[in-house]
Amino acid sequence: MAHFLERLMAAQDGWARPFGEFNHRWLSALFRPIRPLKDLLNGTWLGHPVHAALSDAPIGILTVVVVLDVLGYPAAADVALVLGILSMIAAAVAGVADYTDTDGRARARATLHATLMVVSLVAFIVSLAIRADGPADRSVPVVLVIVGYVVLLAGGFVGGDLVFRFGNMVDRHAWRTGGAKWLPLEVPGDDVPEGSPTKAKLGANTLVLIRSGDTIHALHDQCAHAGGPLSGGTVIDGCIECPWHGSRFRLADGRLRRGPALYDQPSYEVRRGEHGWEARRAGA
Numbered sequence: 105m106a107h108f109l110e111r112l113m114a115a116q117d118g119w120a121r122p123f124g125e126f127n128h129r130w131l132s133a134l135f136r137p138i139r140p141l142k143d144l145l146n147g148t149w150l151g152h153p154v155h156a157a158l159s160d161a162p163i164g165i166l167t168v169v170v171v172l173d174v175l176g177y178p179a180a181a182d183v184a185l186v187l188g189i190l191s192m193i194a195a196a197v198a199g200v201a202d203y204t205d206t207d208g209r210a211r212a213r214a215t216l217h218a219t220l221m222v223v224s225l226v227a228f229i230v231s232l233a234i235r236a237d238g239p240a241d242r243s244v245p246v247v248l249v250i251v252g253y254v255v256l257l258a259g260g261f262v263g264g265d266l267v268f269r270f271g272n273m274v275d276r277h278a279w280r281t282g283g284a285k286w287l288p289l290e291v292p293g294d295d296v297p298e299g300s301p302t303k304a305k306l307g308a309n310t311l312v313l314i315r316s317g318d319t320i321h322a323l324h325d326q327c328a329h330a331g332g333p334l335s336g337g338t339v340i341d342g343c344i345e346c347p348w349h350g351s352r353f354r355l356a357d358g359r360l361r362r363g364p365a366l367y368d369q370p371s372y373e374v375r376r377g378e379h380g381w382e383a384r385r386a387g388a
């Protein structure tokens with residue numbers, strides 16, 4: 105079953121990839137001048153994806169609509185349907201912000217998720233429009249809600265896949281630990297140039313070092329958002345900006361200053377030891 109479902113979803117990549125590329129272009133242009141609003145929708149201020157929090161409401165409310173329709177409570181079903189549509193629109197607005205910063209296969213899967221959700225939303229809106237006319241026979245709007253609900257569940261499944269299989273909006277450092285012990289740090293050329301991001305190896309981890317006078321700031325090189333290389337980024341206002349989607353982390357402690365990332369970046373202490381450069385996780 106699992107393999108069948110994965111094949112079914114992957115089979116949609118043929119249309120989902122180009123459609124996703126197209127959406128990525130206009131959504132990026134739309135959000136570029138309004139980044140603070142996008143951060144708000146991503147959940148950078150909350151440290152949690154807003155879309156994930158909001159998406160529970162429509163699924164619960166629309167489940168109630170189906171139950172009320174089937175049991176024959178038309179007035180209550182209609183009120184719940186209005187609430188379900190409104191909560192679905194709210195979840196979609198937040199989801200669009202996350203969708204803008206997907207890449208590769210995750211973007212194709214997110215496109216499939218978004219398309220299914222739009223199809224189900226249209227079914228719910230049409231059903232509501234028919235109900236508003238007060239028809240004696242409610243079979244068409246009820247069937248529309250049931251069809252929309254099935255599509256909604258399929259869209260929810262694909263959305264879950266996007267998170268659990270592709271790690272979309274998941275903290276890339278969730279399992280990263282660090283001891284208090286100082287470990288050897290391999291710095292290319294044994295020097296850290298002023299203001300320029302420099303890659304360095306700390307065991308299996310890659311760090312990015314930025315010298316600021318006598319201070320050397322060190323963060324993990326892999327961006328907490330989607331794994332972009334911070335060593336390829338730009339230093340701006342005491343932060344490093346990720347080259348992939350523009351998240352900014354404070355050099356001094358890895359604190360997140362701008363999304364779409366939701367989590368702080370692991371930071372490290374660096375010193376010149378007896379045998380060369382050494383580093384350890386800050387606060388370990």
Ligand code: FES
Pocket residue numbers: 205327328329330331332346347348349350351363364365
């Ligand atoms: S990978 Fe997305 S902002 Fe860094």
